[in-house]
Amino acid sequence: MAFSLARIAARSLHTSCRRHALSKFAMPAMSPTMTEGGIAAWKKKEGDTFSAGDVLLEIETDKATIDVEAQDDGVLAKIIIADGTKNVSVGSPIAIVAEEGDDLSDAARMASEAAEPSSKPTTHQGEPEPSTPPTSDASKDPVSQSQPQEAKLELAKGDRIFASPIAKKIALERGIPLSKVQGTGPEGRIIREDVEKYQPPVSAAAPATPTAEYVDIPISNMRKVIGTRLTQSKQELPHYYLTVEINMDKVLKLREVFNKTLGEKDKSAKLSVNDFILKAVACALADVPEANSAWLGEVIRQYNKADISVAVATPTGLITPIVMDVGSKGLATISTETKALAKKARDGKLAPQEYQGGTFTVSNLGMFDIDHFTAIINPPQSCILAVGSTKPAIVPAPEEERGFKTVNVMRVTLSSDHRVVDGAVGARWMAAFKGYLENPLTFML
Template identity: 45%
Template sequence: MPIKVLMPALSPTMTEGTLAKWLKKEGDTVASGDVIAEIETDKATMEVESADEGVLGKIVVPEGTEGVPVNELIGWLLEEGEDASAIEGAGDARPAPKQEAPKQETKAEAPKEQPKPAAAPAPAASGGGDKGDRIFASPLARRMAEQAGLDLASLSGSGPNGRIVKADIEAALSKGGTKAPASAPQAAAAPQAAAPVSLPQSQPDVPGLPSYTEVPNSSMRKVIAKRLTESKLTAPHFYLTIDCEIDKLLAVRKELNEKVGDSGYKLSVNDLVIRATALALKKVPAANATWTESAIRIYDQVDISVAVAIDEGLITPVIRDAGSKGLVEISAEMKDLAKRARERKLKPEEFQGGTFSISNLGMFGIKDFAAVINPPQGAILAVGAGEQRPVVKDGALAIATVMSCTLSVDHRVVDGAIGAEFLSVFKKLIEDPMTMLL
C-alpha cells in the first residue's frame, strides 16, 4: 500500500511551515533515513528524513508552498511492486483549503435543498482514517464498495494509516454493511464543484503616496510580530540603564587574544558580556526567572539566548548552562551557533527555551537602546557601543571607554531592586574582568 508522507512537527510549538524544497523528485528511490525535503519553520530551515523506503510516487505539495499545517499530506511513497495507479482515489490533494469552500457554499445554499448531504464528509474522517474530508481507500476497495452499494464512511480501515482495503469490504459484505445513501455521492460532489467565490476588489492607493514594493511577510516575520506584540501588551516593561567603563575589559581581551595567537579563536566583547551576564545571574538568581499565573519560576541553570540578526529577522540561539562555561567555550559555541543561525540550520532545541536574553547592537554604533522582552522570559539586556566619553575620576575630568547597558524587565517577575542588584553585579564584573576568569 502507498505510504503517506506527512508534514512533520519539527518543534513542540510548530503548527505549520513552508515546504522550502524537495530533495527527491517523483520516481526517485527513497531509502529509510534519506533526506527528502527541506522544511522552513519560523526560525530555521530543517532537513526531513524519510522513515520508510520506497519510490516517491507523487508530490502533493509543491516546493515553495507556505502555511502547510503539521500532519498534512505532502507526498506518497510507493512500496515495492506498486505503480502510480495505486495512488488514484487515495485523497492526494491538500484537504484544508478545499474544506473551507464547501462550508461557505453550504451556508449560501442552505435555503435551497442540500443542508444534510453537505455534512456527509464528516463521518469519513473517522471511518476512513483520514483527518480531512476524504475517505482513504484503495481503488479496488472503492470499486467493490460502489458495486455493492456500501457506504465507505461507515467502515474502519485495516490498512496502513487506517486505509480501507479489499479485506475490509469483504468483511463488511459478509456482515451486511451499511448501504450508501442514494443522494450521498451527488451531495458530496456538489460542494466540490466550487462555485465562483466573489472576492473584494482591491481598494485604490491613497492619492499622493509614491509607488512601493511589497515584500511578503515570511513565517519568521509573522511570528516575531505576534510574539513581540504579545510581550508589549502583556508584560509590564520597565527599564534600568547603567554605564560600564570597559577600558580594562578591552585590555584583557587584547592580551588574551595575543596569547592564543593562531589557535583559531578570537574573543569578542560580546563573549565577555555573555560570561559576565551568566555569572551575575548566578549571583542574583531572582533575575533568572519567568512569570506564570500560578508561580514565578526561578531557574537553577542559566541558559542565555543571544539575538542574532539574519535576513528574515531575528533569531536567538541559546548558550546552555552558560554559568558553568569558560570564555573560550562560550566564544566557540557562540560563533558556531551564529553561523548556523544565519544559514538557518539550527535545531529547535538550539534556539528555544532560554531563561534570559542579550541583544547587542554595539557593533552597529548604537549608543543605547531598550529591547523588547523575549517571552516568556522575564528580562533582556540591551548592550550598546563602547565609546569614549568624559567621566569624572577623583574629582578630575578624564576620558574613558563607556558602554551603556539597558535591562528591560517584566515587572511581574523582577522588581526594581532585583534588577538594580543584577546590574550592579554585572557592572563590577565588566569593569574588573579578571574576576570573570577566576
Template identity: 45%
Template sequence: MPIEIKMPALSPTMEEGKLAKWLVKEGDTVSSGDIMAEIETDKATMEFEAVDEGVIGKITVVEGTEGVKVGAVIAVLVEEGEDASAIEAPKADAPKAAAKEEAPKAEAPKTEAKSAPAAAPKAAASGDRVIATPLAKRVAEAKGVDLSAVTGTGPNGRIVKADVEGATGGSAKKAAPAAAAPAAPTAAASSVEMADETRALLDARVPHTVEKLSGMRKTIARRLAQSKQEAPHIYLSVDVQLDKLLELRSQINATLEKQGVKVSVNDMLVKALGAALIAVPECNVTFAGNELIKYERADVSVAVSIPGGLITPIVTGANEKSFSAIARATKDLATRAKEGKLKPEEYQGGTASISNMGMMGIKSFSAVINPPQSTILAIGAGDRRPWVMPDGSLGVATVMSATGSFDHRAVDGADGARLMAAFREFVENPLAMIA
C-alpha cells in the first residue's frame, strides 16, 4: 500500500520550507535512516531521513520548490514490486495546487482583454486603482492609452513601459476620474507599493539585479521587526578593562596548547555573561504576556555570521562550563553553523545572547534583542586607552565598550545596570570565574 511522505516540521516554529535537493529519485529503494532530501528551514539546511522501507514511487514536489507547507505530500513510497504508475499525487497538498485554489479569492480585473498572469490581479487590482510605474504612466498619457485595459508583465503584475508601448493608443478610452476612491491601504500593502515604487525607479535609473530572499533572511527580517515593534529596548553601556583577562587567557592557552585547544576572548566573555546572568537573575528572563519566565541556567546564544544571514548557536550552561569547554563548544557550533548542519535545539532557545563585532574593528554598537529573550550584550573592540588606575594614577589600559540591550517590559533599568556591573566585575577580575 502506498505511503505518503510528507514535508516534516524540522523545528518547533517551522511552518514551511524549501525542498532544496532530492538525494533519491523515482525507482530508488530506501531503508529506514537513509537520507532522502535536503530541506532548507528558516535557519539551516537539514537532512531528511526515511522512516519506512520501500521504493520511491513518485516525487510530487520537485527540488528547488520554496514555500512547501509542513504536512504537504512531497513523495509517495510503494512496496517492492508494487506498480507505481497508477499512483496519483494528492494534488491538494502540493503547493502549486494550493496556489491555484487560492487564486480565485483575489479580485480579478473585469476586462475582456487576455487573462493576466496569476499574480497580476493581486498587484493591479486595488478597487479601481491601476498599478503602473511612473514612466509607464507618462507614456500612457502621451499615447492616450487606458491603463485599466493593459495587462501588466512587471513584478506582481505591475504595468511597465513596454506594456504601454505595445498597447493601441487611439481607440482606448481614458480612465474615468469619477471612480470611487479605494479603501486606505494596509501597512503591508503600503510596504509592497513602496517596494514596487523603489524597483520602478531602479528599473529606470540604475543597473541592478533582484535577488529572492532566502528563508533565513525572511525569518531574520520578521523576527527583528517583531523585536523592535514589540519590545521596548533600553540600552546600557560600560567600559571594561581587559588586561587581567588577556593575561589569564595567555596562561590558559599556554597550558592547553598540547591539547590543541585555544580559548578566545569571546569564549571568556561568554562565560562572564553566563556568570553575570546567574548573579543577576532578573535579567535571565522572558516576557510572556501575563507571565515572566525566570531561568535557572544561563544558556548563551552566540551570534555567528554565515552566508546569507546570522544564526545564534547556543552554549548551554555557560555559567557552569570551563573556558576550555566553552572554546570547544563554540568552535564546533560555529563550524557546523557555517555548514548548515546544526540541529534545531542547538540554535533555538537560549536565555540571553552575545554579539561580538570587536574583531571587525567596531568600537561600540547596540544590538537588537533576539526574541523571546530579554537580554543581548553587544561587544566592541578592545583598544589601548588612557585609564585611571586603582591607585588614582593615570595610565594606559586595554579597554572595550559593552552595551546591553534589555526588554524594558521584563527588565528594569536598575537590574540591567546591575547585570552590566556584574559582567564588568567578572571580566576585570577573571579569576572569580574559575575560583
C-alpha cells in the first residue's frame, strides 16, 4: 500500500534529477500531521535501478508501515539513512538518486554532506547517535588469537564501527562484539541480519555468553503517540462512566440462525457478536445524536453518520480503523469490512484515511474473558464503549416456577466527555443501545 504523498515526492524528485544528475531524496510526509518517521526497510540496494511502480522503501509512521513507490525510472545511488533508523524528520535527506546512465561517482560525497551531525536521526532510545561507538581491543581477546580468520574482521583500535540501532541493541543483549561481525549493509554497515546470523568461533577458551536479566524494547512511533494522546485525554477530558447489563439471548439465537444460513453459501462468512454491537451502536446514535459529537474548542460538532472506530490490538500498539456509515449497512457488510480492516491493522497496512477520524469508538475485550472494564476516550470524540464478555447469569423471573432463570448477560460501560455529553444524555443513549440488542429484530426492519 503506497501513499499518494510519496508519489508526489518521487515525481518532484525525478524532475530534480533531470536538472542536476544526482539529487537528494527527502523523507516524505505520509500524512498531514506527520513530523517524523522511521525507515523500516529499503527494498532496493545501492546501485540498483528501479522502474515506475517499484517499491523503494517502507516508512514506519505512528500508525502503519507504508510503501513508497517510484513514480519514474531511476537509480538508487546512495543510501543515507539505513534500515531500522527511527525519528527521521520529514524533509531530511535519506538517499541520493539519479537517472540510469548518470555518473554516480559523486554520490558518496553528496551523502556525506547531507548527513550532518546536527541533522542525524536519533537511535531507538531517542538519544543522539554517539560520535565514537565503543570498539574492541583484539589483542586482549583470547578467541581472536586462536582464530586468525576471524581476526580479519576486527577493526583497529579507535576505528568507528558502523551499525544500525537495532543491530547494536541485539548485539548488546546477546553479548556479541560488533568488531567481529561482518557487515553486509551499505559500505559495510552492520545490520540486524548480520548480528542474528553471527556464530561465535568454537574454542575451549571461549567464555560463556552471559544471559541478560531483562530486555529493553524500543518505543515505536505508534506506542509513543498512543502514550501522548491517552495521557492528554485522561488529564484534560472530564470522563464519567455508565454501566449496564444486557440480555444477549436473542442476539445469540439470531446469530446462530444467520450463521447457519451463511455457512451454507460460504463457510468463512460468519457473523460475530461484535457485528451486532456495531449495528446497535449506530442505531442508538441515530436515536440520540448528541452522543455522536466532538468537542472542537469553540463548537461542538454533531455528526449525521456513525463512523465507528473499532479498537484493534497489534504487535506495536492499539489502533482504531473506522467502519464508515455503519447505520446504512447490513450485518454481513459490517462483518466483512471489520474483518478486512482488522487484518490490515495487524499487518500495518492501513491507509491514513482508514484510521483518522471516526465519530464514536468501540473497544471489545469480551474475547479475552474480561467481564468489565472502562476505556479512555479517543479525542476529539466524546464517547467510547467498553464491551465485556457474555456469560450466563441467574436473574429473577416471577413467571417461572422456580422464580429465577438463567440468561446470557453482557456488561458494557460508556465513557463520556462531560463537556459534550451530559449524564442524562449518556443514560438515554445506553437505554437505546440496550433496547436494540435485547430486541435485535428492531434494527432489521
